[in-house]
Amino acid sequence: MNYEKRTFEFPEINGLSKDQLALHIDLYEGYVKHVNILMTQMNVLAKSGDEFAYSIAELRRRLGFEWNGMRLHELYFEALEHGAKVLLADTKLFEALAKQYGSFSNWLEIFSKLSARGPGWALLNYDSVTKHFHHTWVADHEVGHLASLPVILAVDHWEHAYLVDYLPKDKGMYVQSYLNALDWETVSARFDKAVS
Ligand SMILES: [Fe+2]
Structure with missing residues (x-):
């Protein structure tokens, strides 16, 4: 294939x-x-x-x-293709994040700061067995995945993702720009699939 x-x-x-x-x-x-x-x-x-x-x-x-x-x-x-769309409060994803983290905005603040040195990805995963989200740092593209857990959100933290627009010291601004640009309908649909 x-x-x-x-x-x-x-x-x-x-x-x-x-x-x-x-x-x-x-x-x-x-x-x-x-x-x-x-x-x-x-x-x-x-x-x-x-x-x-x-x-x-x-x-x-x-x-x-x-x-x-x-x-x-x-x-x-x-998750960028259709323009920024907010996560509606009546979605399963909004409700589940609020349940685990106190509120959607609490979760977003925690997730936006998830980073580590070196190239990699910040992931939001969901474990439907325990009904629990995990934040994962995946080094390169493959080290640190949690087996069988679907990826609800994936933010690229490699320098190639932002160096045209930002200095390395401003990586946090890039992450914020990506999160601001998200089409949450697409992201929310992944969660719906994960819990169906
Ligand atoms: Fe990339």
Whole structure:
């Protein structure tokens, strides 16, 4: 099988320039390309005999980086496509965040400060077994995921996500711009799916 790169159309976004987004989309397309290259090469080597087992194992190790890079960016970009839409108070997501964190605004303040040194992602995950949200820091694209938990929200903290528009010391402003630009209908629909 072959993964197809997704296309995204963005409105004017306050705090995220067209140049920044274009650069970022180029990087995303590289992840899709390399997922397909890795899968093709693993298939070819698998047909060539056991002598390539070590090579296949190393390619498989790289797949986690490329595949998660692909999918996380899709979650990131699709939540910007339709323009900023607030999270309505009668949605399941709003109610569940308010229940766990006291209020939606409390949660948002905590999540907006979730960061760590080095490249990675700040994720909001939901565990439907315990009905509990988790905040996850995923280093690179693949280290630190919680198995089986759906990603409700994914914020890219790699420098490539903001360096066209912000200095590294102003990363917090970038995160705020991304959160301000979110289409919460899209994000909320992920939660609805997670609890259905
Ligand atoms: Fe990125």
